[in-house]
Amino acid sequence: MKVQENLQRFCSIFALALLASIGARAAGNCDGSRNCYVRAGATGTGTGANWTNACTGFTGACDVTNSALRATTLWVAVGSYGSPTFSATDSGTSVITIEAATTANHGPASDWSSSYAGQAVFGGNITIASDYWTFNGQSWGSGCSGVSVCNVDAAYNIEFHNTTYPGAQVFCISTSSCGGGGSVNNINFEYVDIYGNDGASNESDEGIVCYPTCNDLYVGHSYMHHMGGNEVIANYGGGSGNPHTYEYDYIYLNHQSYNSDHAEAFSETAAVLIVRYCVFQDIISSGFVTDASAVDPPLQDWEFYGNIFFWDQAFGQDTRNFGPTDGIVGFFGQTWSGANKFLFYNNTIAGLVMAANSACNASVTDFVTGPQVGTAIMENNLWSEIGGYCSQPSNSSGGGVTVDYNTYSNGASNSSDASSHKQQSSSNFFSTNFPTAISGFMPTTDTSAGLTLPSPYNTDISATTRGANGKWDRGALQISGTSSTAPNPPSGLTATVQ
Numbered sequence: 001m002k003v004q005e006n007l008q009r010f011c012s013i014f015a016l017a018l019l020a021s022i023g024a025r026a027a028g029n030c031d032g033s034r035n036c037y038v039r040a041g042a043t044g045t046g047t048g049a050n051w052t053n054a055c056t057g058f059t060g061a062c063d064v065t066n067s068a069l070r071a072t073t074l075w076v077a078v079g080s081y082g083s084p085t086f087s088a089t090d091s092g093t094s095v096i097t098i099e100a101a102t103t104a105n106h107g108p109a110s111d112w113s114s115s116y117a118g119q120a121v122f123g124g125n126i127t128i129a130s131d132y133w134t135f136n137g138q139s140w141g142s143g144c145s146g147v148s149v150c151n152v153d154a155a156y157n158i159e160f161h162n163t164t165y166p167g168a169q170v171f172c173i174s175t176s177s178c179g180g181g182g183s184v185n186n187i188n189f190e191y192v193d194i195y196g197n198d199g200a201s202n203e204s205d206e207g208i209v210c211y212p213t214c215n216d217l218y219v220g221h222s223y224m225h226h227m228g229g230n231e232v233i234a235n236y237g238g239g240s241g242n243p244h245t246y247e248y249d250y251i252y253l254n255h256q257s258y259n260s261d262h263a264e265a266f267s268e269t270a271a272v273l274i275v276r277y278c279v280f281q282d283i284i285s286s287g288f289v290t291d292a293s294a295v296d297p298p299l300q301d302w303e304f305y306g307n308i309f310f311w312d313q314a315f316g317q318d319t320r321n322f323g324p325t326d327g328i329v330g331f332f333g334q335t336w337s338g339a340n341k342f343l344f345y346n347n348t349i350a351g352l353v354m355a356a357n358s359a360c361n362a363s364v365t366d367f368v369t370g371p372q373v374g375t376a377i378m379e380n381n382l383w384s385e386i387g388g389y390c391s392q393p394s395n396s397s398g399g400g401v402t403v404d405y406n407t408y409s410n411g412a413s414n415s416s417d418a419s420s421h422k423q424q425s426s427s428n429f430f431s432t433n434f435p436t437a438i439s440g441f442m443p444t445t446d447t448s449a450g451l452t453l454p455s456p457y458n459t460d461i462s463a464t465t466r467g468a469n470g471k472w473d474r475g476a477l478q479i480s481g482t483s484s485t486a487p488n489p490p491s492g493l494t495a496t497v498q
Contacts, residue, residue, distance in 0.1 A: 029068070029072065030047060030048035030049050030055075030061055030062070030072070031048075031049045031050065031108070031109065032049075033108070034071055034072045034073065035072070035073055035075065035107050035108060035109070036048040036049075036055065036061065036062045036069070036072055036073070036074045036075070037049070037050055037051050037053075037054040037055065037074075037075050037077075037101075037107060037109060038054055038055045038056075038057065038058065038062050038074055038075065038076045038077065038081070039051060039054035039055075039056065039076075039077035039078075039079065039116055040056055040057070040077070040078070040079025040080060040081065041056075041077075041079060042054035042055070042056050046060055046061065047061050048060075048061040048062045049061075049109075050109040050110075050111050051077070051106075051109050051111045051112055051113065051116060052111050054077070057081055057082065057084070058074070058081065058084040062074055064084050064085070064086045064087070064088055064096065064098075065085060065086075065087045065088055066088055067088045067089035067090075067091055068088075069088050069096050070088060070090075070091035070094035070095075070096060070132075071091070071094040071095065071096075072096055072097070073097040073099050073107070074096070074097065074098050074099065075099055075100075075101045075106055075107040075109075076098060076099065076100055076101055076120040076158070077101045077116035077117070077118070077120065078116060078117060078118025078119060078120060079118075079120060079121070080121045080122075081120060081121065081122050082122065082123055083122060083123040083124060083125050083126045083164075084122070084126065085126070085127045085129065086098075086126070086127070086128045086129065086130070086133055087127065087128075087129035087130050088130055089130060090130055090131050090132060093132060093186070094132060095132045095133065095134055095186070096132065096133055096134070097133075097134045097135075097136060098133070098134070098135045098136070098158070099134075099136045099138065100120055100136065100137045100138050100157030100158050100191075101116060101117060102117055102138050102139065102157060103117045104138075104139075105138060118157075119154065119156065119157060119158070119159055120157065120158050120159070121159050121161060122158070122159070122160045122161070123160075123161065123162065123163065123164055123165075124160065124161065124162025124163065124164060124165045124168060124169070124170045124197070125162065125164070125165040125168040125169070125170075125172070126160065126170065126171050126172070127171075127172045127173075127174070127177075128171060128172070128173045128174075128184060128187060129174065129175050129176070129181075129184070130175070130184070131184060131185040131186050131187075132185070132186045132187075133186075133187050133188070134187075134188040134190070135158060135188065135189050135190070135192055136158075136188075136190045136191060136192075137156050137157035137158040137190065137191030137192050137193075138157060138190075138191055139157070139191060140152075140155045140156065140191065140221075141154070141155045141156070141157060142154065142155060143155040147438070148248055148277065148438070148461045148462050148463075149221075149248050149249065149250045149277070149278070149279050149438060149461065150221070150223060150250060151223055151225070151250040151252060151279075151281075152223075153193055153195065153223070156191065156192060156193035156222075156223060157191065158191070158192045158193065159192070159193040159195060160192060160193065160194050160195065161193070161195040162195065162196055162197050162205065163197070163198075165197070165205075166197045166202045166205050166228070167202045167204045167205065168204060168205070169204070169205070169206040169207065169208070169209040170194050170195070170196065170206070170207050170208065171194070171207065171208045171209065172209050172211070173187060173208065173209065173210040173211075173214055173217075174209075174210070174211045174212075178209045178211045179211070180211075181211065181212070182212070182213075183212065183213040183214070183215060183241065184210065184213075184214055184215075185214070185215040185216055185241075186215070186216045187214060187216070187217050187218070188218045188219075188220075189208075189218065189219045189220070189222055190218075190220050190221055190222070191220075191221045191222060192222045192223075193222065193223045194207045194208065194222060194223070194224045194225075194231070195223075195225060195226060196225065196226045196227035196228060196231075196256070197226070197227075197228055198226045198256075202228045202229075202257055203228050203229035203255070203257040203259055203261050203263060204228065204229060205227055205228030205229060205256075205257070206227055206228070206229045206230050206231070206232075206233055207224045207227055207230065207231040207232055208224075208231070208232045208233075208234065209232075209233050209234070210232075210233070210234035210235060210241075211235075211236065212235065212236075213235050213241045214234055214235060214241050214244070214270075215241035215242055216241075216242070216243065217234065217241070217244045217245070217270070218244075218245050218246075219232075219245070219246050219247075219249055220245070220246070220247045220248055220249065221247075221248045221249070222249050222250075223249070223250045223252075224249065224250070224251050224252075224265075225250070225251070225252040225253055226252070226253050226256060227253065227254050227255070227256065228255070228256050228257040229254065229255060229257060229261075229263045230254055230255075230263050230264055230265065230266065230267045231251050231254055231265045231266060232246075232265070232266045232267065232268065233266075233267040233268075233292060234266075234267070234268050234269070234270060234292065235268065235269040235270055235292060235296065236267065236269055236292035236293050236296070241270055241271070242270060242271050242272040242300075243270060243271075243272035243273065243274060243301075244268060244270035244272070244273050244274070245273075245274045245276075246266070246274070246275045246276075246278055247274070247275075247276045247277050247278065248277050248278065248461070249278045249279075250278070250279045250281070251265045251266075251278060251279065251280045251281070251283065252280075252281045252282060253281075253282050253283075254283050254284065254285070255283075255284050255285045258320050262285050262286040262325075263284075263285040263286065264283065264285060264286045264287045264288060264289060264290045264324075264330070265280055265283045265288050265289060266288075266289040266290075267290055267291075267292040268289065268290070268291060268292055269291050269292040269293055269296040269297075269299070269334070270299075271297065271298070271299055271300040271301070272300055272301045272302075273299075273301070273302045273303070274302075274303050275289065275303070275304045275307060276303070276304070276305050276306050276307065276456075277305075277306045277307065277460075277461040278307045278308075279307070279308045279310075279438060280307065280308065280309045280310070281310055281311070281312065282311055282312060282315040282321075283309070283324065284321045284322055284323045284324065285322065285323040285324065285325070286323060286324060286325055286326045286330055287323070287324040287325070287326045287327050287328060287329060287330035287361075287365075288309050288324060288328050288329065289304075289328070289329045289330070290326060290329070290330040290331065290332065291330075291331050291332055291334040293332065293334075296334070298334070298335045298336050298337035298338075298340075299334055299335070299336050299337075299340065299373075300336065300337060300338050300339075300340045301340055301341055302329075302341075302342050302343070303341075303342075303343045303345075304329065304343065304344045304345070304347060305343065305344070305345040305346050305347065305456075305457050306345075306346050306347065306457075306459075306460055306461050306476050307347045307348075307476060308347070308348045308350070308438065308441055308461075308476045309328055309347065309348070309349045309350075310348070310349070310350040310351045310352075310435070310441075311350075311351040311352055311353070311354075312351060312434055312436045313351065313353070313433075313434035316351065316352070316353045316354050316355060316388065317355045318356075319355070319356040320356075321354065321356065321358070322354075322356070322358035322359060322360070323358070323359065323360060323361070324360065324361055324362075325359045325360070325361055326361060326365075327361050327362075327363040327364055327365040328347075328349060328362070328363065328364050328365065329344070329364055329365040330365055331365060336373040336374070338374075339374060340373050340374045340375070341373065341374060341375035341376070341377070342365075342373050342375070342376040342377070342401075343375075343376075343377050344364050344365075344377065344378040344379075344381065345377070345378075345379055345380050345381070345453060345457050346380040346381065346450065346453075346457065346460070346466070346474065346475060346476060347381045347382075347475070347476055348381070348382045348383075348384070348441050348475040348476040348477070349362060349364075349381065349382070349383050349384075349386070349393070349412075350382075350383070350384040350385050350386075350430075350434075350435070350441065351384075351385045351434050351435075352385070352386050352387075352390040353385055353386065353387045353388040353390060353411070353434075354388045354389045354390050355388055355389070356389065357389055358389055359389075360388075360389050360390035360391060361390070361391050362383065362386045362390050362391060362392060362393050362412070363391070363393050363394045363395075364378050364381075364393070373400075375402075376400060376401040376402065377401070377402045378395075378401060378402070378403045378406065379402070379403070379404050379405045379406065379450070379451050379453075380405050380406070380450035380451055380453070380472070380474045380475075381406045381407070381474060381475065382406070382407045382409070382429065382443075382447060382474045382475030382476070383406070383407070383408045383409065383412035383414070384409045384410045384411070384412055384428065384429065384430065385410050385411050385412065385428075385433060385434060386411060386412040386413075387411045387412075392408075392412060392413050392414060392415070393406075393408065393412060393413075393414040393417075394414060394415075394416045395414070395416045395417060403417055403419055404419040404420070404421050404422070404451070405419070405421045405422075405448075405450050405451045405474065406419070406422060406423070406474065407422075407423040407424075407425065407429075407447045407448060407474045407475070408422070408423070408424050408425070409423075409424075409425040409426070409427055409428065409429055410425075410426070410427065410428040410429070410430075410433070421448070421451070423447060423448040423474070427445075429443040429444065429445060429447060429475070430442070430443065430444065431444050438461070441475070441476060441477055442477045442479065443473055443475065443477065443479055445479075446469070446471045446473055446479060447471075447473050447474040447475065448474070449471050449472050450466070450472040450473065450474040451472070452466070452467065452472055453466070459478075460476060460477050460478040461476060461477065462477070464477075464478045464480045465478070466478050468480045468481060469481035
């Protein structure tokens with residue numbers, strides 16, 4: 001009898017331990033190797049251990065509020081997933097990755113089916129309330145092959161689309177809410193589509209809102225568009241987090257609310273900001289990029305290089321549009337400190353021709369209260385098609401800015417640019433007036449030679465080396481080809497047949 005009781009007790013303890021082990025594995029380490037599988041149409045056990053038994057959303061074994069998921073990749077199949085709250089408590093620097101499952105890369109589970117590939121769609125009003133999150137669509141799909149920047153919704157494997165909350169942002173990054181809370185760190189968006197409420201008449205319809213401070217915010221190879229207000233508003237609550245990086249992004253249509261409040265594509269008060277190889281199309285109101293507030297801590301290092309800022313012709317004819325009133329990059333009296341710099345290299349600004357009688361400013365920036373910056377340089381840029389009610393480019397009203405090696409063409413001019421390397425041309429360097437595709441901004445002939453700059457400023461948006469054809473082209477795109485300055489072949493050689 002004693003033996004039987006001990007056996008029963010042992011079996012009970014073993015069963016409880018086994019259940020606890022399974023529960024812990026399901027709740028935090030789905031397949032035992034830090035992979036969890038999420039598929040909206042799954043009908044298995046929901047353990048997340050493979051595609052057959054995948055979680056149907058971000059609850060249960062795949063609960064993104066559970067700190068046990070730290071250092072785990074959640075592979076996400078085609079389907080709709082609502083608006084989860086991503087708040088799993090930090091565990092050192094361990095990252096939780098939300099990764100699109102593609103035919104080429106879908107995790108180690110052997111029961112993958114190609115039918116699971118496709119766009120994973122999330123809603124809006126999503127909160128990220130803890131650190132170290134990566135959202136990765138991996139690559140672009142159909143419609144964007146062979147390009148550096150993509151503006152096709154269907155090409156993205158992960159889409160965040162605010163269809164339900166016209167008065168709220170797609171993402172609120174804050175430990176509490178976007179009206180309070182604390183700093184959030186290390187948030188990465190790669191190959192994702194961030195889609196606003198498609199012209200809803202509410203300025204609070206925004207893309208990424210970070211309050212009060214984000215550190216190490218990265219957005220790359222992504223598409224942010226159709227916002228009632230800003231695509232990004234970050235660090236306006238008293239913070240000056242470092243760094244914020246945007247690269248190879250397409251930013252399209254802000255301020256679709258058309259109300260009296262100001263807006264921009266990026267409203268930023270990061271002390272360190274890098275914007276490179278991005279395309280900004282049809283951005284209105286205060287500027288393409290501005291500081292979020294004049295009262296936040298000083299800025300230190302802002303760099304813009306290899307970008308295209310443009311309006312298409314139809315946009316310029318829309319009488320509802322106005323601005324950018326404070327320049328391509330605008331400052332509202334922000335101060336600078338330390339060994340600081342503002343750099344604006346090899347950018348193209350084109351098509352700012354407004355038919356409506358509205359304020360418009362094609363200048364890079366007017367540094368409203370003067371630059372107050374150690375190094376401010378604007379070089380190797382190309383302006384084209386500036387006119388109508390848009391003012392021509394000009395140098396900083398605050399002075400103290402190095403302006404040189406810039407080209408003004410096809411209706412653009414800058415009477416305040418007296419630099420020795422200025423190029424003024426009546427020609428159009430593009431194949432057509434008012435290009436609407438990135439390829440249309442490729443010069444058909446070289447500009448005057450720009451100033452040779454070191455890495456990382458020596459390549460363009462398509463990774464072409466500046467000066468690849470023998471001349472460093474100004475503007476965002478470099479003509480490629482064989483150098484015209486190749487050395488002459490040696491002479492006086494003879495051949496001997498053996």
